[in-house]
Amino acid sequence: MTDTKGGYMARDWTRQPPALTPRYKTSLTRSPRLAKISLPSTLSEETGPVFDQNMLGPLDNDLITNFAAPGEMALGPRIIVHGHVLDETGRGVPNALIEVWQANAGGRYRHKNEGYLAPLDPHFGGCGRVMTDEQGHYSFRTVKPGPYPWPNGVNDWRPAHIHFSVFGQSFAQRLITQMYFEGDPLIWRCPIVAAIPDRDATERLIAPLDMQHTIPMDAQAYRFDIVLRGRRASYFENRPEGM
Amino acid sequence: MSKLFESASQTAGPYVHIGCVPNFCGISDVYPNDLGERMVTDAAPGERISITGAVFDGTGAPLKDVLVEIWQANSDGHYGNDASGFTGWGRQAGHGETGTWQFDTIKPGPVAHASGHLMAPHITFWIVARGINIGLHTRMYFPEDAAAHADDPVLARIEDKSRIATLLASRADDGMYHFNIHLQGPQETVFFDV
Numbered sequence: 001m002t003d004t005k006g007g008y009m010a011r012d013w014t015r016q017p018p019a020l021t022p023r024y025k026t027s028l029t030r031s032p033r034l035a036k037i038s039l040p041s042t043l044s045e046e047t048g049p050v051f052d053q054n055m056l057g058p059l060d061n062d063l064i065t066n067f068a069a070p071g072e073m074a075l076g077p078r079i080i081v082h083g084h085v086l087d088e089t090g091r092g093v094p095n096a097l098i099e100v101w102q103a104n105a106g107g108r109y110r111h112k113n114e115g116y117l118a119p120l121d122p123h124f125g126g127c128g129r130v131m132t133d134e135q136g137h138y139s140f141r142t143v144k145p146g147p148y149p150w151p152n153g154v155n156d157w158r159p160a161h162i163h164f165s166v167f168g169q170s171f172a173q174r175l176i177t178q179m180y181f182e183g184d185p186l187i188w189r190c191p192i193v194a195a196i197p198d199r200d201a202t203e204r205l206i207a208p209l210d211m212q213h214t215i216p217m218d219a220q221a222y223r224f225d226i227v228l229r230g231r232r233a234s235y236f237e238n239r240p241e242g243m
Numbered sequence: 244m245s246k247l248f249e250s251a252s253q254t255a256g257p258y259v260h261i262g263c264v265p266n267f268c269g270i271s272d273v274y275p276n277d278l279g280e281r282m283v284t285d286a287a288p289g290e291r292i293s294i295t296g297a298v299f300d301g302t303g304a305p306l307k308d309v310l311v312e313i314w315q316a317n318s319d320g321h322y323g324n325d326a327s328g329f330t331g332w333g334r335q336a337g338h339g340e341t342g343t344w345q346f347d348t349i350k351p352g353p354v355a356h357a358s359g360h361l362m363a364p365h366i367t368f369w370i371v372a373r374g375i376n377i378g379l380h381t382r383m384y385f386p387e388d389a390a391a392h393a394d395d396p397v398l399a400r401i402e403d404k405s406r407i408a409t410l411l412a413s414r415a416d417d418g419m420y421h422f423n424i425h426l427q428g429p430q431e432t433v434f435f436d437v
Contacts, residue, residue: 015248017376026374029301030426036436037400043354044367045437047322049332066273088247101262111258125273127265171314172437176371178253195376201251227247
């Protein structure tokens with residue numbers, strides 16, 4: 001083979017949430033009971049959809065204005081979220097599509113199934129998207145979401161969080177995760193956060209306040225780096241017949 | 244070479260639609276259309292097919308808040324940007340009342356495998372929802388390709404041969420392929436650790 005890329009590195013399951021995490025109640029009936037079949041990546045996983053920067057609208061990465069009426073802005077603490085998308089070998093991932101969604105500053109989602117009594121913000125939709133540049137860097141502007149009560153335990157509250165959906169260069173790298181905010185006391189009480197078995201892996205989902213990129217008299221910045229799976233370098237790879 | 248660790252996955256939650264299919268959940272005017280809504284162009288060669296199904300939990304109830312993505316080769320068995328405009332990638336949300344979804348696409352050709360064998364025509368599925376902590380990978384194969392299945396290097400990895408049936412779509416009188424996914428229980432679908 002002339003390809004110098006090997007298959008994807010095996011996922012480290014000590015740092016990923018298992019399917020069954022009973023404190024997060026919905027996982028009980030939505031988790032497979034049988035073992036997954038291990039599948040060394042094939043072309044079907046080593047490829048994936050490719051998106052074009054030209055697909056993005058000028059306000060797609062600005063949740064403060066992309067749903068607001070002309071001249072209006074969303075209510076709440078103004079923030080910039082930025083960081084790099086890297087793979088496990090430390091390389092920046094260019095042209096990675098990131099889609100984000102979140103509640104408004106009061107913890108209310110714009111969704112018909114949502115019944116929380118905190119009001120909708122007429123100028124906040126809650127979705128945004130951005131693609132990384134050649135170095136793998138991204139940034140978007142939004143308002144800091146509020147914490148949000150949910151019917152799991154009788155008094156469970158989600159920490160403030162932003163959902164991230166990330167497309168790297170292949171379907172094997174497809175990732176959905178959540179970003180939390182430095183110092184939030186709800187993080188360590190949350191059963192969804194606690195689904196992650198490893199303390200360090202959890203801490204990497206907590207974005208620190210980034211004063212260096214905070215814009216005076218305008219918006220605070222938070223820094224959130226995302227790591228996607230990496231491929232093995234493999235100059236000579238012959239998989240045995242039948243594998 | 245430095246080694247970083249893949250970011251931990253978290254559930255997509257019940258409001259995944261806001262970010263991934265905003266028009267589907269009534270947030271219009273932000274994006275012109277939902278990404279992945281349309282996979283196939285009039286110019287795309289190959290047999291037009293439709294696939295429908297639902298994802299079921301361990302009690303047998305359909306997931307009404309599921310989000311399903313598929314990735315597939317074109318009719319020649321090639322992945323990626325196709326000159327005809329066929330994208331190979333689709334994304335659909337389960338119907339809010341029934342949980343059913345539908346993809347209108349083309350039948351993929353067989354794809355090369357590193358072993359030198361061809362993989363039988365298949366479509367890769369990725370499933371996220373509330374209650375699913377990390378996206379689930381599975382594959383759909385076509386019922387008419389039984390001979391190719393016998394030689395498929397991925398199906399060969401499934402030791403309990405009776406479970407292969409969970410990856411086979413059926414073709415109904417309506418002409419559509421039907422592919423139901425069972426997260427848990429006696430009909431549990433095979434999921435892959437890729």
